[in-house]
Amino acid sequence: MTSNPLQGAQFVLAAHRISQLPADSGAEVAFAGRSNAGKSSALNALTGHRGLARTSKTPGRTQQMVAFSLPPLTQGDGQAPLEARLIDLPGYGYAKVPEPLREHWKLEIDAYLKHRQSLRGVVLIADIRHPLKEFDRMMLDFCFHSGLRCHMLLTKADKLSRNQAAQALAAMRKSFPNGLHATAQIFSSQDGTGVEAGREAVVALLRADTAL
Numbered sequence: 001m002t003s004n005p006l007q008g009a010q011f012v013l014a015a016h017r018i019s020q021l022p023a024d025s026g027a028e029v030a031f032a033g034r035s036n037a038g039k040s041s042a043l044n045a046l047t048g049h050r051g052l053a054r055t056s057k058t059p060g061r062t063q064q065m066v067a068f069s070l071p072p073l074t075q076g077d078g079q080a081p082l083e084a085r086l087i088d089l090p091g092y093g094y095a096k097v098p099e100p101l102r103e104h105w106k107l108e109i110d111a112y113l114k115h116r117q118s119l120r121g122v123v124l125i126a127d128i129r130h131p132l133k134e135f136d137r138m139m140l141d142f143c144f145h146s147g148l149r150c151h152m153l154l155t156k157a158d159k160l161s162r163n164q165a166a167q168a169l170a171a172m173r174k175s176f177p178n179g180l181h182a183t184a185q186i187f188s189s190q191d192g193t194g195v196e197a198g199r200e201a202v203v204a205l206l207r208a209d210t211a212l
């Protein structure tokens with residue numbers, strides 16, 4: 001087994017506004033998903049840290065942006081290691097979130113995606129059995145308009161047969177709008193499907209150039 005490049009992730013802070021996030025330097029990847037999509041489980045599986053993001057939290061607890069630091073990424077040509085972070089964005093859609101809070105996060109997430117200099121891309125987590133709900137479409141739309149790369153984890157793949165999962169993945173890839181820099185893969189935090197590929201995708205995003 002190859003070593004996990006995301007091993008050693010640590011909680012840094014939880015924020016209610018972008019201005020409270022860590023300094024905007026280095027490289028970061030944001031994780032987004034409707035509540036209950038399996039985002040916390042995916043973060044835990046990818047980082048190999050069982051308790052990193054709390055799974056099945058009460059709705060109130062999901063309503064923050066959470067920053068995790070990663071071990072610095074080595075770079076070639078004698079360059080200094082790259083400071084790296086993951087940002088867990090608040091999810092809503094499934095859990096009942098009051099309308100004003102929903103609106104707050106919609107604006108805050110949009111502004112974050114547009115203006116965050118260190119942001120290299122978004123990992124969007126969706127349940128493979130019913131991806132592309134309103135929240136998912138909104139995120140893809142934001143990525144498209146902000147020129148951000150997006151990698152989709154179609155999670156809970158253990159709930160489908162391999163055939164059904166492959167079909168869902170193909171359908172998802174087809175539905176990406178033209179011009180969106182998006183990739184997708186099958187994932188399961190439960191049985192480990194796609195975890196290594198997911199880690200590689202996150203590292204590839206962190207190392208990616210900002211300009212598309």
Ligand code: GDP
Pocket residue numbers: 033034035036037038039040041042054055056057091155156157158159187188189190191
């Ligand atoms: P979040 O709200 O997006 O952070 O979702 P959680 O990670 O808390 O997961 C929501 C529910 O889905 C929990 O009951 C998890 O145990 C379950 N879940 C998450 N990932 C998977 C998976 O890959 N397979 C299965 N079968 N269940 C999962």
